[in-house]
Structure formats: C-alpha cells, structure tokens
Amino acid sequence: MTIRIRRYRDSDRKAVLAAFRTNVPDHFPPSEEAWLRSCLDEPDGPLFVVVRDGELVGFGGYELSAFYDLATLVFGLVRADCHGTGVGRALLEYRLLHMAKRKLRPRWVTVDTHPHTAGFFRSCGFEEIARWPGGYRSGRDRVDLRFELSDAAVAALRERADEGTEKRAD
Template structure:
C-alpha cells in the first residue's frame, strides 16, 4: 500500500511543485503564472499544502484569509497530470476547506476561488456555487469563473469525513492495477 498524506508545503517540495506546474502549464495556466507560483512558494499568502505519495508531492494548493471580508480565497490547486482523475484534486480541496473551517483566523464563512471554464465544473461538483463569469477576466484573455463554498452549510466534522473518504478513494485508486503500478 502507498503512503498518501496531505501535509503542509515544505521547501523540499519546491522542485516537485514546479514540475507539477510545468506539466500542467499548456492546458491550465497563462504566461507569467510560473513567476507568480515562485513568488507564492517563496512567500505564501496563507497556508499551503501538498498531497504526497510516498513522500513526493503530487498535488499543491493553499488559501489565504481576506481579513476585511468574510472569506478565504483558494490559490493554485494543481495535481500532476499523470494523476488527474485519481481523486487528488478532490482530496486537496477538501483538506483545504476543512483547514479553513477549523483554523482560519479570523473565522470566515465563505471560501472562494476564481478559475477557468475548464476547471469550474470540478468545483461545482464539489459543492461550490458559481457567483460570476467574467469574459476575458484574466489578462491572458481567458474567461474567469468565480465560485464560492458556504462553510455555514456544512460542519467541520462533515468536511473531515468527506476529506477522509477522498483519501480512501485515492488509496484505492493507487492500489488498482489499472494505475500503472501506482507511479508517483
């Protein structure tokens, strides 16, 4: 069985996170995003996490609390392309939602994210609601979807249970012979 854990980002994860980004760049990110990621890794605006398989980071994302508003904003959120569809994104998302619910200071009600049309359906499936669509909302010209999750509608215990179910799904997926030997 593979060791799968969600843990805080560490400097030793930097190369893995940059590799994940580079592998996703053509399909999910725009020009200049790598520099922004490097800034985030150097000075995160809030807690950052990785999903690690056997010690190697295979997914990365974090959040920041907006102190003057009743919300936290998710940043990044990416998984190694070879792992897309294996549940890592859902696990990472649920771990971040639970962390916001339990640890965010000041306590906040909403978790928001802005993302591309390609990724927005993932958040909708995970219980987010769409709040706005901005044609050419990104400098790259891509449409931006804004979504939010209302923490008042679910308990921290329920989020923990969902996170744990997502972890079990990832472990089952890695154990499947269809996953090419469970490569990292």
C-alpha cells in the same frame, strides 16, 4: 492509493514547479509561473503539498481576508498524470477543513478558475457567482465560484474525511 497532505517546505519548490509545468498550457498559461514563484517566496497563507508514494503530486493553499469573512483558494494544482484520481478533491477538502479549524473561520471560500475546471468546483459544492470573458491578463476567461463553509458543510466534509481514513486503513 494512499496520499499524505502536509505543509509546503522550501525543499518542495522544484517538485511544485515541475507539477505546475505538467499543466501548461492546458490548465495554466506559462505566464502564471511567475505568480506561483512569488506565492512560494512570500505566501499570504498556509500552503500544502500532496505526497503519494514519496512523490509530490499536488499543491495548493489559501489566504484569509483580514477584513472580510472570506478565504480565497490559492492554486490547487495536481500533476497532470494524476488528474481524475481524487488527489484534487482530497487537497480541496483538506484545505476547507483546515480553514474550518481556524479561530476566525471564514463564512465564504472563493476561487477563480478557468471554465474547463469550474465544473470540478461545482461538483464539490461551489456555486458560480461570476463569469468574466477575457478576465485574466493572459486573455483566458475567468469563472468565480464560492463555497459556504457552514456548520453543515463542515460536518459533511468531516464525514467524507473519516470515510477516506477508514478506506486507507484497510
């Protein structure tokens, strides 16, 4: 499987919304589509898509705080039929490396998610920092996690990215 990650374009909107809907209600409540639409209309940071065999299969971005040494992951969704294929991990690592190249690289990267996806982030090196029963307006529980974007973490991410590039080149 060869994937390509690139910046989001307005022409991707329909496919992003379709990918989101494949994750409703298991991973997102329907009410979060309004937030996704607003994120697409007025992004607060860079947004990216994952394309595999000409089809959009993932979407996510991040926001940088103007006041804190902090970035926040925004969305990070993979079309439901592509779960477990490595697309989500590739998108996450791409976003972390993109942040690492910023002039003002954040020290901490945070994400809030549901308990059933928190394990994915823990397996990628994030640590759980809070749990909020009923923490979303939808009534779902919320888990907050963070990742330290240290020099050692960035080096490990780059090494993984280089290994992935070699595998795709074969």
